[in-house]
Amino acid sequence: MDEISLLTPKCTLVPAHFYNPASSRASLEEVVVLDDCDKVLSAEVPQYDAWMIYAAPSEQTTALPELWHILKELPSISDYNKILCSWKEGRLYLAIAQGGTLLLANSFEAPDFTTAQYYIFLALKQLQLNPELSSIYWRSPISAEDEMSLYRYFKSVEAVL
Numbered sequence: 001m002d003e004i005s006l007l008t009p010k011c012t013l014v015p016a017h018f019y020n021p022a023s024s025r026a027s028l029e030e031v032v033v034l035d036d037c038d039k040v041l042s043a044e045v046p047q048y049d050a051w052m053i054y055a056a057p058s059e060q061t062t063a064l065p066e067l068w069h070i071l072k073e074l075p076s077i078s079d080y081n082k083i084l085c086s087w088k089e090g091r092l093y094l095a096i097a098q099g100g101t102l103l104l105a106n107s108f109e110a111p112d113f114t115t116a117q118y119y120i121f122l123a124l125k126q127l128q129l130n131p132e133l134s135s136i137y138w139r140s141p142i143s144a145e146d147e148m149s150l151y152r153y154f155k156s157v158e159a160v161l
Contacts, residue, residue: 003063003064003069004062004063005063005064005065005066005069005086005088006054006056006061006063006064006065006066007065007066007088007089007091008054008055008056008065008066009032009091009107009109010028010032010034010038010054010055011028011032011052011053011054011055011065011067011068011107012027012028012030012031012032012052012053012054013045013048013050013051013052013053013071013105014027014050014051014052014053015049015050016044016049016050016051017049019042019050019051019053021042024040024041024042024053025040027053028040028053028054028055032055034055035055037057038055038056038057039055039056039057039058039059039061040053040054040055040056041053041054041055041056041059041061042054043064043065043068045068045071045072047071047072047074047075048071048102052064052065052067052068052071054068066086066088066093066107066139067093067095067105067106067107069139070084070085070086070093070094070095070105070139071095071102071105073137073139073160074095074097074102075097075100076160077135077137077160079134079135080098080099081096081097081098081129081133081134081135082095082096082097082098082137083095083096083120083124083129083134083135083136083137084096084136084137084138084139084160085116085120085136085137085138085139085140086138086139086140087110087113087116087138087140087142088140090109090110090111091107091108091109091110092107092108092110092115092116092119092120093106093107093139094106094107094108094119094120094123096123096124096127096129098129103127104123104127106123113142113143113146113149117149117150120136121153131153131154131155132153132154132155133155134154134155135154135155135156135157135158136150136154136156136157136158137158137159137160138157138158138159138160139160141159142157
């Protein structure tokens, strides 16, 4: 992926019919703690009929959140169970869908890959998805060792770089 991602956990999805640009900051403050210097921006996520509201360090940024990029790529996965992740700067970004239905889009603090795996498996357990019948896709590179670790649980491990 050639685009630059904004690595921020400060984001939320709002269904399009509830989205109001005038109340974007208040909507985001309901789910994350914002700093006074945070600029609140939003971007449409048309594939899921939603808007992503997010905090950025400056209004001039053209970068969109990593989670937005994941949601953009998720529909292109042909599997019925769609699992797309990236692990960057100590944070796991994860989205899971079944068919065209988005089940989860979130980020988790994961300072090491073992912690990232923990959150992936926890999410799959909560959603009652069997990893052995699913492929997992990555937007970020992972080491050969981490890839082999995932192969023990998943049908396949794929890159969408």
